[in-house]
Amino acid sequence: MLIRRPADILPSEITPQDVYRHRRRFMRDAGALALAGSALALGAWPRTSMASVRKLEPLLPSEFSTDEGLTEIESVTSYNNFYEFGTGKTDPMTHAHKMQVRPWTVSVEGLAARARTFDIEDLLRIAPLEERIYRLRCVEAWSMVIPWVGFPLSALLKEVEPLGSAKYVEFVTHYDPEIMNRRPIIDWPYTEGLRIDEAMHPLTILSVGLYGQVLPNQNGAPIRLVVPWKYGFKSAKSIVTIRLTENEPATAWNKAAPQEYGFYSNVNPEVRHPRWTQATERRIGELRRRPTLMFNGYGDQVAHLYQGMDLKTFY
Numbered sequence: 001m002l003i004r005r006p007a008d009i010l011p012s013e014i015t016p017q018d019v020y021r022h023r024r025r026f027m028r029d030a031g032a033l034a035l036a037g038s039a040l041a042l043g044a045w046p047r048t049s050m051a052s053v054r055k056l057e058p059l060l061p062s063e064f065s066t067d068e069g070l071t072e073i074e075s076v077t078s079y080n081n082f083y084e085f086g087t088g089k090t091d092p093m094t095h096a097h098k099m100q101v102r103p104w105t106v107s108v109e110g111l112a113a114r115a116r117t118f119d120i121e122d123l124l125r126i127a128p129l130e131e132r133i134y135r136l137r138c139v140e141a142w143s144m145v146i147p148w149v150g151f152p153l154s155a156l157l158k159e160v161e162p163l164g165s166a167k168y169v170e171f172v173t174h175y176d177p178e179i180m181n182r183r184p185i186i187d188w189p190y191t192e193g194l195r196i197d198e199a200m201h202p203l204t205i206l207s208v209g210l211y212g213q214v215l216p217n218q219n220g221a222p223i224r225l226v227v228p229w230k231y232g233f234k235s236a237k238s239i240v241t242i243r244l245t246e247n248e249p250a251t252a253w254n255k256a257a258p259q260e261y262g263f264y265s266n267v268n269p270e271v272r273h274p275r276w277t278q279a280t281e282r283r284i285g286e287l288r289r290r291p292t293l294m295f296n297g298y299g300d301q302v303a304h305l306y307q308g309m310d311l312k313t314f315y
């Protein structure tokens with residue numbers, strides 16, 4: 001893992017005093033992070049748009065949080081998939097600071113009576129912010145446990161009053177070829193989709209932070225989806241458009257490799273990826289492999305959504 005030493009940090013990158021004090025207090029409170037007091041404390045916070053490093057509060061705890069041990073914040077913010085900034089795990093940490101996350105708007109459009117564009121500051125007030133400690137299971141067979149900060153996507157969708165004809169929700173993410181990958185790994189911009197009942201499910205959140213602070217750019221600032229029972233790639237980062245549609249939207253990974261990535265992409269230990277098993281996973285920070293759970297362990301809450309569907313066909 002890349003950790004920049006204090007000597008590498010330009011004075012211009014050092015955060016304003018009050019922000020820094022917040023950060024120190026946060027780190028002290030979160031003693032388990034073992035960052036506070038370390039000589040690396042200043043350098044350990046990975047590069048991000050420094051203006052956006054700030055604490056989010058108050059946060060409501062969630063009944064949906066897991067009590068499993070948290071993945072260290074250093075891993076959460078340095079081992080990322082954000083292909084717009086490169087395919088290496090530390091590429092997003094190194095390059096995502098180039099993305100300007102203010103001003104930012106999200107257009108909620110399509111089949112809705114009150115479709116409109118929201119400013120990010122208004123989105124932060126759509127619903128009380130909650131801390132949701134969720135597992136995130138990447139299709140590459142690693143997983144993390146992350147204390148997200150966010151609010152249910154359903155709260156935003158209700159604001160725009162979806163029409164009865166809206167059966168799916170499409171997510172389009174930010175793409176700026178000036179600062180992002182131009183190689184056609186996927187058909188940019190990165191797009192994703194959910195069925196409307198999946199989008200309205202209380203577990204599905206829009207996240208604006210993690211570990212009590214504003215989302216680092218590499219994790220999808222300023223707003224990203226988190227759908228904890230699906231493989232990580234469904235959790236689209238840096239969203240600019242949310243579109244209610246009648247038909248199933250095309251998704252970036254499905255277009256790129258349809259045999260490997262389906263529309264549903266529910267975590268399923270019984271459906272292997274053509275190139276590797278999905279039966280086990282490695283929790284980042286651990287050496288052992290653990291069994292992967294159906295629906296990433298969220299089956300009690302979500303299995304009913306797929307009643308009668310063959311999940312091997314609809315993978």
Ligand SMILES: Nc1nc2c(c(=O)[nH]1)N[C@H]1C(S)=C(S)[C@@H](COP(=O)(O)O)O[C@H]1N2
Pocket residue numbers: 076079080081082083084136137138139173190218219220231232233234235236237238
């Ligand atoms: N726009 C965009 N969103 C994305 C990706 C991406 O490459 N681009 N990668 C996905 C994948 S594969 C995973 S596992 C998660 C990782 O989220 P994290 O880096 O916050 O852990 O983001 C998802 N969202």
Ligand SMILES: [Mo]
Pocket residue numbers: 081137138139140231232233
């Ligand atoms: Mo992933």
